[in-house]
Amino acid sequence: MNITKDIENEAFFAYGANSWSAYQAQQLTKIKSNHDPVLNILKDYQIHPRNCLEIGASTGFRLKGIQQLFPDCQATGVDPSKKAIIEGKKQYPNIQLMQREADDLSCFPDESFDLLIGSFSMYVVDRMLLLKVVAEMDRVLEEHGRLILIDFFPVTPPVNECHPTKPTPSFSYKQNYEEIFRASGLYRLWHKETINDAACLKGNQRNSNNNLGERACITALIKGSKITYE
């Protein structure tokens, strides 16, 4: 047994994942899915996904936007927050939402998806689980599949930030997650731009953010060993 991991996971489930609240639900109502940066990229590059998985999907609000744009796309989301999943199933009955962490996607066969999305989810993944999450994401994404990540894009080295989740703290880790995939040599970058987290909610996602600690970026990668090795 790993005590640190158990304590951190316990804190996450007690005060993080399961404290998904009325505040977060209210924040989500401000999101204009037709301004979502993931949808913008899909439109800009004329990518038409058939089978999409979002990790840390919350209520599935983004998947709803994807399904509206591509009605024949099967949209699936996983999130450990029971409250978010219950709320999402009420709001978006056509989205397949599952309560689970992304380090165990064994309910999905290898190469099940042609589009994989992780938006502000990698930075809250327990460090003990991070590489398992990466491995599972890679396993379920098909060859030539697209991976779109949105996360904080700090200028300084990764900052570990304590959430106000008393009595036991849990942590977030702001770093450039696409680097993990690119360093494998199995993923190639095809789009990257900085976005403004807060403005994103109001549909001004392409504005730059003066607070560099809060700066975020959207990164799009394509998977394929034949693409990266020439």
Ligand SMILES: C[S@@+](CC[C@H](N)C(=O)[O-])C[C@H]1O[C@@H](n2cnc3c(N)ncnc32)[C@H](O)[C@@H]1O
């Ligand atoms: C900051 S919220 C982001 C929600 C949404 N993706 C967005 O773009 O607004 C982080 C989400 O990641 C989820 N999460 C945390 N750890 C996770 C894990 N190990 N696997 C999958 N999702 C996780 C949380 O429950 C939460 O819904």
